[in-house]
Amino acid sequence: MRFKIAFMAAALMAGGLSAPAALASVASQDVTAAPTARQLELTRRYIDLTMTEQFEDSLRQMIMAQAEIDPGARGLPDEERRFIAELSADLTADMIPQMLEAMTPVYARIFTEAELEAVIAFYDSELGKSIIEKTMTVMPEAHAAAMTVMPQLMDKMAARMCQHYGCDAGELRAMQGAIRGEVPVAPRRK
Template identity: 30%
Template sequence: MVPFETIRRGVLSAAVIAVAAACTPAVAQEVAPSHLAAARAAVDAIDSTEQFDNILMNAATQIKSDLIGSNPDIQPQISDMVDEKALALAPRRADLETEVSRIYAKLFTEAELQSIADFYNSDAGKKLLKQGPVASREMLAAADVWSNGIMRDLRRSSAEGMTQLLSQNGGGAGAPALPTTGAVDGGATSSSQ
């Protein structure tokens, strides 16, 4: 899995959870089993909870570290004990899957969820999940190049326009002072070109 993809999914899932939490009435709404099943299929298709796979392992590692720091003489026993306790909690992962499915069920109709699952289970959907982060990185790089070109050209044409304005208003000759990168140093700007 590409780290950027994991981040993207995390942001998407966090946004969905935040919106759902804000929109959730105080009384829990019942979701039809078929609607919940469609939500679960969509959640599985987009791997929206994959980013949470390491929560239990990371918690166990942190707790082991804390306990071993205080009791280094029984490190193997602590490690085994925490692993055993973590494995006992592993089935609770299903609770998270169910809750995320409920969130999606509140935000999307059953038909929409079926469409989402169908698309992301298709070859095109799988390719989008795999190649989407690559496309996003390349898109951001292209936008940076375009933005730099726009800034350069606007700076140049604005300097020319400023020269004309100054000459029309009896100002001095020469290129006007414009910041080269948009930065201002202590109130003074550096000239372009």
């Protein structure tokens, strides 16, 4: 049972690290006041400026790239993996307006009107527009580069979980393999 819990935690961790929704988390700040109408208006403008048309393309590229390296999809035929990735990208793209609308009050509660006016002024400038365009262009490649450290992170996670649960070396290897999506090999019988 303890290993099932460990595997589930590892799977949640792997999925959670790459989820775009994680970027909207504001766990470190306790802001309970409702945003003003002006803060909401400014936040919508800020989101409009920073979530350009390129955002959907960048997101789609990241989802497709993630499907190529996803341990859970390795065993699927290329056509199936591509279908699932494209479906995920399509459904995510369809939900972007709702996601942005859901994020609006979160940002509006955190940023003051003065801060929102300042970021809007910046992102509405030529320099700000150039930075947003380059950010959207580099996002898929930066995401792919960041994902290269995931195997190391997952190995460390498995080691710490085994330390916590008291795994032996064989169980640690099995957990690391499961986290990477490798098919377990049955031990040889003598």
